[in-house]
Amino acid sequence: MSESLVLVSQAGAVQTLTLNRPNALNSFTTELHAQLLAALDAAAADSSVRCVVLTGAGRGFCAGQDLADPVVAPDTTPGAPSKDLGDVVERFYRPLCLRLRSMPVPVIAAVNGVAAGAGASIALGCDLVLAARSASFIQAFARIGLLPDSGGTWLLPRLVGRANALGLALLGDKLSAEEAQRMGLIWRCVEDEALASEAQALAQRLASMPTKALVTTRAAMDAALDMDWPTALAQEAELQRRLGHANDYREGVLAFTQKRAPQFSDR
Numbered sequence: 001m002s003e004s005l006v007l008v009s010q011a012g013a014v015q016t017l018t019l020n021r022p023n024a025l026n027s028f029t030t031e032l033h034a035q036l037l038a039a040l041d042a043a044a045a046d047s048s049v050r051c052v053v054l055t056g057a058g059r060g061f062c063a064g065q066d067l068a069d070p071v072v073a074p075d076t077t078p079g080a081p082s083k084d085l086g087d088v089v090e091r092f093y094r095p096l097c098l099r100l101r102s103m104p105v106p107v108i109a110a111v112n113g114v115a116a117g118a119g120a121s122i123a124l125g126c127d128l129v130l131a132a133r134s135a136s137f138i139q140a141f142a143r144i145g146l147l148p149d150s151g152g153t154w155l156l157p158r159l160v161g162r163a164n165a166l167g168l169a170l171l172g173d174k175l176s177a178e179e180a181q182r183m184g185l186i187w188r189c190v191e192d193e194a195l196a197s198e199a200q201a202l203a204q205r206l207a208s209m210p211t212k213a214l215v216t217t218r219a220a221m222d223a224a225l226d227m228d229w230p231t232a233l234a235q236e237a238e239l240q241r242r243l244g245h246a247n248d249y250r251e252g253v254l255a256f257t258q259k260r261a262p263q264f265s266d267r
């Protein structure tokens, strides 16, 4: 039997998904897409999971699309039709990006090595990005005549502003994890040997927090980016109304007044 392309492990309420094609820097094939989407769906449906960590096996996080995959590799036979990359993006990357952003629990990217092309976009689309000091981010798209996909055109200018976004996307240079943190592209850069433990500690902390409030915050911030001030305030009122009716709010306030640690359970 062939080895799984996504390794799944769980410690407490934290599930870790490890992309597992290390010889090709965990680049995406159709099979890896299918397994990752299935793993995310399973984590979303599993009430014992309260935080997901996404990382890569070997020395890379993810090098984006596997350029040797027949679905994208140009056919060099004279007169052969070109590949429909739009179809590939629609069928594989769009569902993955939508799934990540709609997870009912926080998702941490633990970027252990190079994150290139769609691999960078997928990492940056997670809720918190921790990267090892030796890791790097490469907007590799322009190098092969493409534009940033998997949310890259949406994420980059919002994360680092138009000037930095265009600098990264047009030049396609390697950005170190340290520079990425300085630029505000990622949450934190940590020492290589500390990445896994720091990611787990952060994930365990998030897992103990009020999950519904965390994912509502993510959704509200994403939506607010396209709203005017009055609309964003109205959105906050509506979402706060909903959270105020949830168990976690009651538990949070009760725990505060009783001077004890809260036990959050909503998801």
Ligand code: T3D
Pocket (backbone or CB within 6 Å): 023, 024, 025, 027, 063, 064, 065, 066, 067, 068, 072, 085, 088, 089, 114, 116, 117, 118, 119, 138, 140, 141, 144, 146, 149
């Ligand atoms: O096409 C569509 O469907 C549209 C969607 C596009 C989304 C995208 O992601 S487009 C961008 C695709 N990705 C890239 O262009 C990145 C290509 N890779 C690289 O530029 C370099 O590998 C890196 C800069 C990421 C790392 O360089 P380095 O020197 O550390 O490693 P390496 O030697 O280049 O790679 C190691 C192995 O992984 C190597 O295989 P080998 O020679 O040991 O058998 C290499 O071929 C393989 N590999 C790396 N990236 C890919 C890959 N194989 C297939 N596809 C890859 N993307």
